[in-house]
Amino acid sequence: MFAQIIVDVPTMQTNQPYTYAIPDKFVAVVEAGMRVVVPFGKGSRQVQGFVVGLQDDYHGEVDLKEITDVVDVAPVLNAEMLELADWVARENFAFKISVLQAMLPNVMRAKYVKTVQLRDPALLETDAMLRDFFTDRFEVPLDDNHVTPEVLTALHKYARLGQVAINYQVGNRAKIKLVTAVKPILSAEKYDEIRQGLRPTAKKQARLLTYLMTASPNWIAQKEIIDATAVDYTTLKKAETNGWIQKGEIEQYRLPKLTSAITATEPLPLTEQQAHVFTTLSENLTDDAKSQTYLLEGVTGSGKTEVYLQAMATVLAQGKTALMLVPEITLTPQMVRRVKSRFGEAVAVLHSALSDGERYDEWRRIERGEARVVVGARSAIFAPLQDIGLIILDEEHDASYKQEENPRYHARDVALWRASYHRATVVLGSATPSLESRAHAQQGQYTLLRLTQRVQTQPLPPVSLVDMRESIKSGSDDLFSNELLEALRQRLARGEQSVLMLNRRGYANYVSCRDCGFTPTCVNCDLALTMHKVTNSLICHYCGYQEPIPKTCPNCGSQRIRPFGAGTQKVEAMLKEYLPTARVLRMDQDTTRKKGATDGMLEAFGNHEADILLGTQMIAKGLDFPDITLVGVLNADTTLALPDYRAAERTFQLLTQVSGRAGRADKPGEVIVQTYNPEHYALRFAQTHDYEGFYQYEMAIRKEWQYSPYYYTIQLKVLHESQTESARVAYEIADWLKPYLDLQTVMLGPSAGSVARLNNKYVYRIVIKYRQSAKLFEALDELMQAGQRLQRQKVTLLIDRDPVNFV
Ligand code: ADP
Numbered sequence: 112m113f114a115q116i117i118v119d120v121p122t123m124q125t126n127q128p129y130t131y132a133i134p135d136k137f138v139a140v141v142e143a144g145m146r147v148v149v150p151f152g153k154g155s156r157q158v159q160g161f162v163v164g165l166q167d168d169y170h171g172e173v174d175l176k177e178i179t180d181v182v183d184v185a186p187v188l189n190a191e192m193l194e195l196a197d198w199v200a201r202e203n204f205a206f207k208i209s210v211l212q213a214m215l216p217n218v219m220r221a222k223y224v225k226t227v228q229l230r231d232p233a234l235l236e237t238d239a240m241l242r243d244f245f246t247d248r249f250e251v252p253l254d255d256n257h258v259t260p261e262v263l264t265a266l267h268k269y270a271r272l273g274q275v276a277i278n279y280q281v282g283n284r285a286k287i288k289l290v291t292a293v294k295p296i297l298s299a300e301k302y303d304e305i306r307q308g309l310r311p312t313a314k315k316q317a318r319l320l321t322y323l324m325t326a327s328p329n330w331i332a333q334k335e336i337i338d339a340t341a342v343d344y345t346t347l348k349k350a351e352t353n354g355w356i357q358k359g360e361i362e363q364y365r366l367p368k369l370t371s372a373i374t375a376t377e378p379l380p381l382t383e384q385q386a387h388v389f390t391t392l393s394e395n396l397t398d399d400a401k402s403q404t405y406l407l408e409g410v411t412g413s414g415k416t417e418v419y420l421q422a423m424a425t426v427l428a429q430g431k432t433a434l435m436l437v438p439e440i441t442l443t444p445q446m447v448r449r450v451k452s453r454f455g456e457a458v459a460v461l462h463s464a465l466s467d468g469e470r471y472d473e474w475r476r477i478e479r480g481e482a483r484v485v486v487g488a489r490s491a492i493f494a495p496l497q498d499i500g501l502i503i504l505d506e507e508h509d510a511s512y513k514q515e516e517n518p519r520y521h522a523r524d525v526a527l528w529r530a531s532y533h534r535a536t537v538v539l540g541s542a543t544p545s546l547e548s549r550a551h552a553q554q555g556q557y558t559l560l561r562l563t564q565r566v567q568t569q570p571l572p573p574v575s576l577v578d579m580r581e582s583i584k585s586g587s588d589d590l591f592s593n594e595l596l597e598a599l600r601q602r603l604a605r606g607e608q609s610v611l612m613l614n615r616r617g618y619a620n621y622v623s624c625r626d627c628g629f630t631p632t633c634v635n636c637d638l639a640l641t642m643h644k645v646t647n648s649l650i651c652h653y654c655g656y657q658e659p660i661p662k663t664c665p666n667c668g669s670q671r672i673r674p675f676g677a678g679t680q681k682v683e684a685m686l687k688e689y690l691p692t693a694r695v696l697r698m699d700q701d702t703t704r705k706k707g708a709t710d711g712m713l714e715a716f717g718n719h720e721a722d723i724l725l726g727t728q729m730i731a732k733g734l735d736f737p738d739i740t741l742v743g744v745l746n747a748d749t750t751l752a753l754p755d756y757r758a759a760e761r762t763f764q765l766l767t768q769v770s771g772r773a774g775r776a777d778k779p780g781e782v783i784v785q786t787y788n789p790e791h792y793a794l795r796f797a798q799t800h801d802y803e804g805f806y807q808y809e810m811a812i813r814k815e816w817q818y819s820p821y822y823y824t825i826q827l828k829v830l831h832e833s834q835t836e837s838a839r840v841a842y843e844i845a846d847w848l849k850p851y852l853d854l855q856t857v858m859l860g861p862s863a864g865s866v867a868r869l870n871n872k873y874v875y876r877i878v879i880k881y882r883q884s885a886k887l888f889e890a891l892d893e894l895m896q897a898g899q900r901l902q903r904q905k906v907t908l909l910i911d912r913d914p915v916n917f918v
């Protein structure tokens with residue numbers, strides 16, 4: 112037998128698998144989707160690889176090397192995942208190995224110790240070989256050198272049946288958690304008989320026996336028995352000695368915790384609009400024959416989430432599974448709670464705040480079919496769910512669905528692929544769909560569904576734009592207009608809540624000299640340094656470089672070097688001055704760094720422990736609190752200034768999202784947006800909540816300037832420590848590419864990146880806008896291979912398809 116293997120050798124990547132011989136001892140074990148260790152190159156270098164296929168014969172010339180070792184006893188990736196990895200790699204100019212690794216939880220990528228855990232102790236009674244292997248333990252190290260092929264084959268078989276599990280432990284981080292457990296081993300009649308024969312004083316034993324009579328013959332956590340019967344450890348010990356029970360250990364999942372208990376909720380009766388959407392979705396949800404994608408364009412507060420939940424319930428009832436993606440920052444406890452309150456234990460949650468151990472546990476619950484609903488951020492799209500009936504992308508326009516490092520996949524594309532594989536339904540939901548998705552709906556590739564009204568009869572809140580240029584002329588400072596302060600005062604007086612958004616972080620954005628205009632920049636990146644008051648330092652947000660805030664200007668010696676712009680801490684300080692009685696809760700990357708901090712803060716806000724929630728854009732999404740009647744945007748313009756053709760779209764989306772936090776229940780809301788560009792169309796359309804108007808207007812601009820969705824984009828980046836070398840390679844690539852571009856294809860650059868230097872490397876960019884891809888993609892595939900050679904010369908080449916970020 113022979114195996115095709117994708118090996119993990121940095122700088123020597125290829126998407127062609129290598130063929131290796133499978134030694135006899137592994138023939139019964141090796142399957143596609145397992146990881147193995149193989150020799151690679153000259154010498155005896157051992158590397159890890161993924162088995163992606165098996166074959167009976169080999170007719171090549173060379174003598175094949177043999178697989179040295181198997182890492183997994185059962186496949187960690189199934190046939191769907193292997194096929195998907197091929198596709199993701201091909202579509203995104205990525206190497207398969209990076210995709211395969213991205214599909215697995217972290218802990219399985221790092222160095223680890225492997226153990227075998229006995230999940231079904233009954234095995235020991237039937238299999239003497241296993242009894243020897245486990246002796247009297249429930250989890251033993253799996254050291255491949257000491258395991259006979261027979262045992263390995265047996266473990267492989269039992270792993271498939273779920274009777275043993277292979278665990279990966281990195282230090283202590285991903286150790287599975289075991290608790291002492293008890294298993295009833297006698298029949299109910301027998302327990303009854305023993306109980307009849309007890310002395311009348313043996314009350315504890317009697318209680319235990321009564322409990323055991325009705326207990327199922329499975330492992331029960333010892334603590335659970337003690338809680339239920341109020342017996343003590345001695346009683347249980349005695350019961351074991353008497354041969355009434357068996358003692359052992361069972362695994363306890365580390366479930367991500369929420370601060371308060373979840374109460375179950377029932378589906379709500381749907382509004383007329385919701386019901387219409389749900390009925391339309393149901394046609395495909397109950398149809399096994401085809402996959403269909405729906406774009407759900409629903410204003411904020413229109414009850415999209417309720418529709419998602421009921422659609423999920425529909426597929427679960429058919430025995431299928433459901434996957435719901437949300438952007439990382441909306442994966443708030445509020446959202447998790449809403450899903451868990453409906454589906455309870457069946458829900459697995461995957462997001463970046465989980466420890467590796469928690470993530471690994473959730474992954475296994477999904478893989479074992481114990482969790483049939485997955486809620487997660489971008490990478491959860493690779494959750495090993497089987498028989499998927501429904502995939503939801505909430506806030507489908509969100510830029511975080513695109514991974515910004517290798518493999519640069521877009522979760523929306525992967526969702527469509529998986530849905531087509533499972534013939535499942537896809538729902539893309541947003542109040543402000545991406546232009547790409549909305550255009551797809553226009554052309555009929557997606558079915559457009561709309562929710563135009565809020566659930567509660569409240570209309571969308573009126574939005575007023577405050578021109579800060581006028582405001583400052585009439586004496587206000589550059590942070591708070593009189594209009595906004597007045598509105599905040601009103602809310603305080605009425606005991607209502609306000610949300611204030613500032614799209615920035617730190618005390619102030621940057622410092623500059625008032626005399627000569629000098630601004631300290633990063634020594635690695637040519638980017639303005641961001642000021643952090645707490646540490647009294649200037650920090651580069653790209654590379655992390657830090658230096659103290661200078662007291663005098665390094666350029667001209669002036670002492671008038673001051674902060675420019677404002678961060679959340681500054682705004683908080685100003686609020687205290689203007690509104691001394693207001694209780695302000697500040698939510699930004701600094702205050703939410705600690706695990707569970709966001710959860711606690713939102714709960715406090717929900718309990719009216721604060722009047723004003725002040726934060727960066729992380730507060731723009733998902734918050735659903737009935738008493739928020741005012742939303743203030745302190746500076747709407749920062750996103751307009753991004754060097755990106757999506758700047759207007761991003762601004763419109765952000766303003767619409769944050770406006771949606773106001774007036775969600777019975778009290779009417781109001782939104783005040785402070786800006787220096789009140790005429791800008793993105794603000795105008797946001798003011799009237801006019802998504803369709805914005806869509807039409809922006810599409811005309813995109814067409815004119817040949818941007819997405821009319822043209823696709825590829826961005827190439829070349830990075831090197833020397834600027835000349837970086838430029839030279841970029842020009843060489845551009846020249847090489849030219850013959851592959853057809854007449855409709857436009858190549859921009861090479862040009863220095865808008866951030867010219869990152870992490871001490873000079874960036875040159877080439878942007879290709881195209882409509883036809885066949886020839887271009889062939890060329891890019893070749894470039895990708897060439898990138899491996901360049902890497903050895905310390906030149907990095909990045910190929911980014913449909914980039915969402917042009918910095
Ligand atoms: P969206 O996700 O579209 O912004 P939500 O799903 O958060 O909207 O719904 C807004 C509010 O309306 C939530 O508090 C939700 O519980 C409530 N809601 C949704 N659907 C219904 C319904 N059919 N009946 C009553 N309340 C509903």
Ligand code: ZN
Binds near residue numbers: 624665666
């Ligand atoms: Zn100066």
Ligand code: ZN
Binds near residue numbers: 636638652
């Ligand atoms: Zn830097």
